[in-house]
Amino acid sequence: MNGPHDLGGQMGFGPVAPEIDEPLFHAEWEKRALGLTLSCGAFGAWNIDESRHARENIPPAQYLSASYYEIWIRALETLLERHRFATREEMETGRPMHPSAEPKRVLKADMVAGVLARGGPCDRPLHTEPMFAAGDVVRTKNFHPETHTRLPRYARAKRGVVEAVQGSFVFPDDNAHGRGENPQWVYTVVFDAAEIWGEGADPTLTVSIDAWESYLERV
Amino acid sequence: MQARVRALETLLTEKGLIDPAAIDAIVETYETKVGPRNGAHVVAKAWTNPAFAEWLRVDATAAIESLGYTGRQGEHMRAVFNTPGTHNMVVCTLCSCYPWSVLGLPPVWYKAPAYRSRAVINPRAVLSEFGVTLSPETQIRVWDSTAELRYLVVPERPAGTEGWDEAALAALVTRDSMIGTGLALAVGDGQ
Numbered sequence: 001m002n003g004p005h006d007l008g009g010q011m012g013f014g015p016v017a018p019e020i021d022e023p024l025f026h027a028e029w030e031k032r033a034l035g036l037t038l039s040c041g042a043f044g045a046w047n048i049d050e051s052r053h054a055r056e057n058i059p060p061a062q063y064l065s066a067s068y069y070e071i072w073i074r075a076l077e078t079l080l081e082r083h084r085f086a087t088r089e090e091m092e093t094g095r096p097m098h099p100s101a102e103p104k105r106v107l108k109a110d111m112v113a114g115v116l117a118r119g120g121p122c123d124r125p126l127h128t129e130p131m132f133a134a135g136d137v138v139r140t141k142n143f144h145p146e147t148h149t150r151l152p153r154y155a156r157a158k159r160g161v162v163e164a165v166q167g168s169f170v171f172p173d174d175n176a177h178g179r180g181e182n183p184q185w186v187y188t189v190v191f192d193a194a195e196i197w198g199e200g201a202d203p204t205l206t207v208s209i210d211a212w213e214s215y216l217e218r219v
Numbered sequence: 220m221q222a223r224v225r226a227l228e229t230l231l232t233e234k235g236l237i238d239p240a241a242i243d244a245i246v247e248t249y250e251t252k253v254g255p256r257n258g259a260h261v262v263a264k265a266w267t268n269p270a271f272a273e274w275l276r277v278d279a280t281a282a283i284e285s286l287g288y289t290g291r292q293g294e295h296m297r298a299v300f301n302t303p304g305t306h307n308m309v310v311c312t313l314c315s316c317y318p319w320s321v322l323g324l325p326p327v328w329y330k331a332p333a334y335r336s337r338a339v340i341n342p343r344a345v346l347s348e349f350g351v352t353l354s355p356e357t358q359i360r361v362w363d364s365t366a367e368l369r370y371l372v373v374p375e376r377p378a379g380t381e382g383w384d385e386a387a388l389a390a391l392v393t394r395d396s397m398i399g400t401g402l403a404l405a406v407g408d409g410q
Contacts, residue, residue: 008312008363009340013333016348018395022326024250029224034249034324035242036228043236052314068315068330070220073227086230094226096233109240116248119291119320122367150365152312154339167295169367186366197340205359207339210366 001053001146004060008154009197026067033069037076042115044104045083048122049176053148054078124183126168131213132187136162138216140189148176151215155207159219160191163208171212184213254323257288258371259392261321262403263385265298266376276300279371283321293320293369299362300373301399306357307372308346308399310338311364318369322394329398339363349400372396374403 025031041051054075055063063071080086084101107115132138142157143149150172166188170181193205231237261283265272274282279296283289296318299307311317312335317325328334337345342359346352353359362370374396380388391408395401 005313007332007335008310008338010332010336013331013336016328016331016333016337016345018326018328018349018400024324025246026327027221029221031246032224032228032242033220035245036224036231036237038245039237039241040231055314064332067220068327073220073224077227080231085236086227086234090230091227094229096230100234100236103236106236106238107241108238109244112241112244112248115291116245116253117290119289119294121294123295150313152363152365154312155363166297166366166368169295186368188368190360193340202341202343202359204355204357205342205361207361207363209363210368212366 001056001148002144002153003056004058004063005056006153008152030067030069033073033076037072038116039107040076040080040085042103042105042107042111043083043085045085045101046079047170047175048120049148049170049172050178051075051079052172053176054082056148122170122181123167124170124181126183126185128185130165130185130187132162132165132185132216132218134162134164137219138162138187138189139219140211140215141217145173147173149173149215151211152209154196155189155191155209155211158191158195160189160195160208162216163188163190166210169212171214173212173214186210186212187216189216249319249324253288253290253319255321255392255394255397256389257286257323258318258321258394258397259389260286260385261288261298261371262373262392262397263389265373266380266388267383267385272300272373275373283371288320290320292316293318295368296321296371297368298371298373299360301375303375304356304358305360306353306399307360307362307370308338308342309362309364309370309372310335312336312339313363313365316364316367316369318371320369321371322397326394346400349395351401372399374401377403377405379406 193201279298315330
């Protein structure tokens with residue numbers, strides 16, 4: 001979707017403001033927000049792609065004024081409601097009023113080290129050959145789905161060169177919407193800045209994205 | 220947000236869906252165990268051990284795992300090497316993808332619109348905000364982490380460090396130098 005999250009090339013946000021000796025968390029609630037997001041992910045009711053899409057669906061004015069942990073919490077509330085773990089009323093009051101869906105697992109303290117160490121690999125074997133090889137010239141597709149995609153707007157309908165075949169991975173555009181993992185080959189595609197930004201682009205700049213095969217057409 | 224998050228935690232705890240002690244354990248992991256010292260170890264090893272550097276180049280996931288750094292947001296790693304003529308910089312324009320297993324949790328600026336919007340169009344201006352000025356001829360390669368690969372920049376080894384051991388070298392490797400918004404410290408800086 002063309003949401004507020006798709007920020008590459010937008011202007012007006014001012015300079016980057018790195019903090020000297022930045023603390024890992026800026027408030028106690030940020031720690032709980034991180035832990036809640038990971039704990040609820042362990043329910044097994046949604047995947048990372050659905051989770052990202054829930055963040056992208058935060059209205060632009062809210063998204064752009066929220067801190068990142070606030071974005072996480074707003075999306076988490078959406079997911080908890082959608083998957084019937086909590087109602088809005090329950091979340092506002094903090095009091096249980098309705099039965100909830102059954103999670104596949106509840107993350108306990110003694111499971112944390114193992115779960116974090118395992119992570120969630122999303123490479124999947126594919127029995128087809130990659131359509132493209134390193135050195136191939138490709139063009140990204142021009143599409144504007146209302147659903148989830150990982151092809152940024154700035155890199156649509158652009159000519160680039162395949163630099164590497166990176167393996168086969170779960171396809172987020174389907175996986176975010178319960179349509180299955182449908183793995184595809186993923187390629188690193190490199191663009192000259194002039195192809196993306198045109199006149200005045202930095203001549204020393206190249207930008208790459210990692211693109212699923214269905215994002216690409218042969219030139 | 221403090222009240223909102225507390226209400227959520229209370230609710231989910233009472234429903235038996237979460238364990239507050241698990242949240243404590245998650246926070247403790249990223250406060251004490253997983254952070255940029257992991258990545259600095261990887262970089263220092265690559266600087267001192269050409270065979271490891273080559274392994275890191277061709278299979279970063281396995282090379283990094285051999286040092287014990289695995290897991291969430293580090294499942295699929297790629298290492299990209301700066302050279303005298305090329306500077307690498309990593310961004311996630313679409314969200315906040317970041318190599319947690321080697322760098323820990325991302326700083327606020329990495330997740331904020333100013334960095335995500337400008338890194339791909341005007342990286343030299345962004346670098347100047349970090350106090351980094353590259354030669355006008357240096358090629359800049361920006362990696363937008365749009366898929367599940369997570370990127371670690373291997374900065375150039377500082378001059379004057381011949382014969383240094385891994386631990387001494389690792390102290391020169393800053394978090395920002397592994398994102399590409401900084402360079403490794405020069406000898407005498409930050410020691």
